[in-house]
Amino acid sequence: MPLEIQVVRLDPDLPLPAYAHPGDAGADLLTTVDVTLRPGERAMVPTGIAIALPDGYVALVHPRSGLAARHGLSIVNTPGTVDAGYRGEIKVMLINHDPVEPVELRRGDRIAQLVVQRFERAAFTEVEALAESARGEGGYGSTGGFGRS
Numbered sequence: 589m590p591l592e593i594q595v596v597r598l599d600p601d602l603p604l605p606a607y608a609h610p611g612d613a614g615a616d617l618l619t620t621v622d623v624t625l626r627p628g629e630r631a632m633v634p635t636g637i638a639i640a641l642p643d644g645y646v647a648l649v650h651p652r653s654g655l656a657a658r659h660g661l662s663i664v665n666t667p668g669t670v671d672a673g674y675r676g677e678i679k680v681m682l683i684n685h686d687p688v689e690p691v692e693l694r695r696g697d698r699i700a701q702l703v704v705q706r707f708e709r710a711a712f713t714e715v716e717a718l719a720e721s722a723r724g725e726g727g728y729g730s731t732g733g734f735g736r737s
């Protein structure tokens with residue numbers, strides 16, 4: 589059974605978010621406006637929807653790989669976090685990473701995808717020292733680079 593999420597269409601002429609295929613994780617979000625992003629430019633783009641997520645769920649705003657591959661279009665804060673208590677319009681902070689070409693978006697274009705997930709609420713408990721682990725403090729390339737011999 590799919591999780592029911594209540595949606596308000598702030599722009600009733602555009603359709604609800606939709607999955608392109610059964611089994612897809614991301615439901616496509618649309619832009620309600622025409623917008624052109626020059627190389628390097630970013631914009632906060634409205635999607636025309638507001639949602640009420642059940643407690644314990646989060647919706648993450650992910651880029652679409654096709655637009656990234658073809659146009660260099662991504663999201664500044666990827667993935668954007670939509671909290672369960674948020675009732676405002678979902679917006680997408682798009683950025684054009686292409687060094688040369690502008691990206692022209694038209695109202696109704698599919699600009700991003702929304703992935704709904706359960707999450708754990710943590711209780712942050714202060715301790716004097718952390719349990720040891722195999723990784724320890726190693727990070728940021730501690731295991732090597734590309735793995736070439």
Ligand SMILES: O=c1ccn([C@H]2C[C@H](O)[C@@H](COP(=O)(O)OP(=O)(O)OP(=O)(O)O)O2)c(=O)[nH]1
Nearest residue numbers: 649665667668669670671674677678679680681
């Ligand atoms: O890509 C995004 C990211 C966030 N939001 C909305 C929903 C989210 O619940 C709210 C706050 O987002 P976040 O917590 O990431 O931003 P903040 O800078 O920490 O703002 P705040 O102080 O309001 O939490 O903004 C979006 O519509 N799109």
Ligand SMILES: [Mg+2]
Nearest residue numbers: 669670671674
């Ligand atoms: Mg916040």
